Amino acid sequence: MKALIVDNSGTDPVMKMGEHPTPEHGESELFVKIKATALNRADLMQKAGKYPPPEGESPILGLEMAGTVISAGSKVSKFKKGDRVYGLLGGGGYAEYCVIHEDLAMPIPDNLSFEEAAAIPEVFLTAYQAISWLGELKQNETILIHAGASGVGTAAIQISKKLYNAKIAVTAGSDKKLKLCESLGADLLINYKKSDYSERIKSNFGKNKINLILDFVGAPYWFKNVDVLSTDGCIVYLAMLGGTKIDNMSLVPILRKRITIKGSTLRNRPLEYKIRLVSDFQAHVSKYIGSGDIHPVIHSTYDWHQAEEAHQLMGNNQNAGKIILTGM
């Protein structure tokens, strides 16, 4: 089959259209014609050789897809040929075909195109896992979502508002991105280039008022994050794009405020964990996707031959929402 292959022969690694063995489905798996996939930061890292695929996963980039079932394994009971499905992949989305365990696949709601569906799995499951499972957000609590206009950010805003009626503060680097966050339900919009987010939060919400923080920045935000957290507050780290080293770090607030700090990734979790997450997501979030109350946020769609351009857009932080590849 055709697939985008990382070429390391030049100074920088680039993707080139090439050939890769077509995967074969196991007895509980679906064989799917991919119609669309979406970019994740992990793709850029994997291309740069910094995020090798977990053992047993496809070396091809791409952590999610939407497509049509071509055939199903002998033990598959939930889907049949022709069904429109979307879901998480351990790898292999930048290709014509993929296989996916039937319990990881979800039926695409009628109101969504393949492109829209492909924008959902990774960021919405990550946001749901971070908010509901790890952060244990409760009704009417207050959440701070950094990078609010990112894929996970836009998903997190909608999930916290719709499922938990949360009070939501977001940070982003442009007023245009903040406008998007506001349209999704964010209450306090903070342009981190123009103001200090901890001061803005304290003056708007009060001291020690944030119950949960979703952070992708890491070390540069440590002290301010801890400062705005409430008693029994929690920080969930999903990335650390701004740095990882903290000097003069104090453990005191962890004890005094009874803080919880959690780091999480989704890709390298065991299959059984992902299946439970997908099942829980379908029980609690999918109805809102089907009704249009929660929707994917798409920044732009590229033909997969232009995947390099799409990667550059993401690398330069120019996107607000997901970048889609299609045309497989």
Next chain:
Amino acid sequence: MKALIVDNSGTDPVMKMGEHPTPEHGESELFVKIKATALNRADLMQKAGKYPPPEGESPILGLEMAGTVISAGSKVSKFKKGDRVYGLLGGGGYAEYCVIHEDLAMPIPDNLSFEEAAAIPEVFLTAYQAISWLGELKQNETILIHAGASGVGTAAIQISKKLYNAKIAVTAGSDKKLKLCESLGADLLINYKKSDYSERIKSNFGKNKINLILDFVGAPYWFKNVDVLSTDGCIVYLAMLGGTKIDNMSLVPILRKRITIKGSTLRNRPLEYKIRLVSDFQAHVSKYIGSGDIHPVIHSTYDWHQAEEAHQLMGNNQNAGKIILTGM
């Protein structure tokens, strides 16, 4: 009533026998003649002015007691005059009498004296909360308990072994203390003065094998704790006696190993939380106390007129297990 009062008139604060207003019970509370109480490190901190009592709590030291019910509020249904009870206090244990919410009081099993019962509430509830609620230890997992011969340590060893059949590594500062830990069920005994605990754990259990760490030391153990933790491992901080500042702290393992860090105290939790904890403790641990399978570890018993001596013993880390005050 008679009570030990902190006297700050000299260079160092000391406790002196004095008079304090006898507390009056509310409608859901018990009025109890205290027969024994036990020391906690928090008492030493409070005496030094570093750990003020939570609002509404007695200013008298003492976070636990065992005694006899003298009278009960009009809404009390679980206890009656003459019952032997023990439980957590927000303060006020170093006195002749106390009041306690009936849902925080537990009946003393027949096999325990007042002195033995007084040794249980604070450390066993703290250990249970840390292991079961915060650390979420699972059957046959591996736990590292620092300060294994401390009050919480001796409780934690027994709870992890009896409830979770855990593989247990402990650290302590003397071979005598380690002997005690072994008798309670510890599998790997590490004298931190003689060897590097992370090396000992890696050579005995393997790399990245500790699912849960109970830590009272803080900053000096940060790097080694993170080093021995497994994927999805957790550190629960109950104190930070060795220091709180970490230089060159890296967030990387938190993300890479999906680590959870939690800080916790028990005293300043809301009443409703403590009631749930006591209720859960009675459902899962009390039967083992009643059967003698889990038992308090008492280092020594002092008449409460000798409380200052008892404090010195604890301040010098000379105790293995609890120090009891009696004779009220």
